[in-house]
Amino acid sequence: MHNLREVYTEGKNRLQKAGVQSYEFDARQLLFFVFSIDANQYLLNQSMPFGEEEEKKVNSYFEAIQKRSEKIPLQYITGEQNFCGLDFYVNENVLIPRLDTEVLVEKILEYEEPGQRVMDMCTGSGCIAITLQKLGGFQVMAVDISEEALTLARKNAQRNQAQVTFFQSNMFEQLSNTSKVDVIVSNPPYIESKVVDELDDEVKKYEPRLALDGMEDGLHFYRILAREGKRFLNEGGRLYVEIGFDQAEAVKEIFGAQGFLDIQVYKDLAGLDRVVAMHR
Template identity: 50%
Template sequence: MKYATLLNRGKEKLKSAGIEEYENDAYMLLEYVTGKDRNFFILNAKEEASDIIFQNYEKLCEKRSKRIPLQYITGKAYFCGYEFYVDENVLIPRFDTENLVCQAEKYIKENSKVLDVCTGSGCIIISLYKNFNGKIKAKALDISEAALKVAKKNAQDLECSIDFIQSDVFENIPQNEKFDLIVSNPPYIKTEVIDTLMPEVKKFEPVLALDGLEDGLYFYRKISKEAVIYLNPKGRLVFEIGADQRESVTEILKENGYKNIECIKDLNGLDRVITGEHG
């Protein structure tokens, strides 16, 4: 079968499954199967694909048509210009979360001690470490042992020296340990909302990393309250937030004594990051 025909089959299958980015995904899956970029398929549209490529491509298109996320199929996601391994044990890194990294960088200096709470794939702390050429002291926490396994693999693949600890928020961090910056993209979706999310999210991404409990604010309260124990004076806490959570999280930070609170919008003009300074 010619590559052009194979691609069209893939596009039609994904389109009929209701996948919005069906054309891009069809290309991405064929790139993954063959190891070639899409320019090759454009220039060689009439070239015959081997039987093994045909069979493997059909299998992957079938998986994607069941709404399994593309990144879980290929094991690859891109964040801040770096390639990360991902599987069903971690959230897929989102472009919007790059705003969190950009804001966090404003409060980091050489040798700053940085802690990432709810690290998941490790994409935030690893990106910060790489962007500062390894000249920060980095630590990351997650309650999920399976997620930490993914984060450790990513750190190793990207040659980062980061201390990963299994911990329910700060549970396994000594109270005498201090940080200059604490970052977190915690679970912040209301429990009742999860069933309304797109199938790729609600069926395949880990609920543990999505569910912010009844009002979506549980982890903001817990982290904000406990972080004051671990932040140096003038240290910063930086959160990613949902677009409708600015007022609620600002109030939580104020209640816990944070000052100089700022909210930063993403490129779509939505509230995305909140930061507060420890007194």
């Protein structure tokens, strides 16, 4: 007969042997997920022998450990990720929301007024759009090329009781009849194609390349945002984009060449360039 501490220890050891760097954290999170417990419940019950129901979950736990050993991202196993204090469904059709992207949302919440019309381009899981609507009171429309991503984003909006309108479009191509907005925000694909192939297995093998690949120089989608975005922005409207840590100068040049003004760069918690903001 097992107990929580025994199965956690075994799970942790298996992940360590598989070379998973965050083996302790991941084994614990999978334990909480499979057995539907939290940290306090674990501490209180870690030595208590399993009953029949708990024993049935042991195989499920080690199946989850095996998936993580194969470098399947933790969030794709649990199907969830927290972003700005809200919980989101995630799967292999969307990029896993990152802490870095919270800076993008925080800047909009800091500088923009509730009630403004916002367009989230390349919405993926919908985490940016939904968070802005819930925490900022914005009128939000969210756009993505992937119908699979939009299906999940709609589920996330329902889960978080957010009023967001979703559109399927290849960037701005299918949005010709859309009213202008006050803010455009985007976390577009921005990794160079050749670099995508060099990423860790759990990123390049499991996260959608469509959400990662910024074409040859990583700047393809910024050029589209700069060229087409201003047509959808009200006069004086602002545009916010997430960038790679080494892309600030190139992105500033792209948007400056299209007439955007007051271009600002903001850093993430690690002190790296992460957000570029400007106005029309």
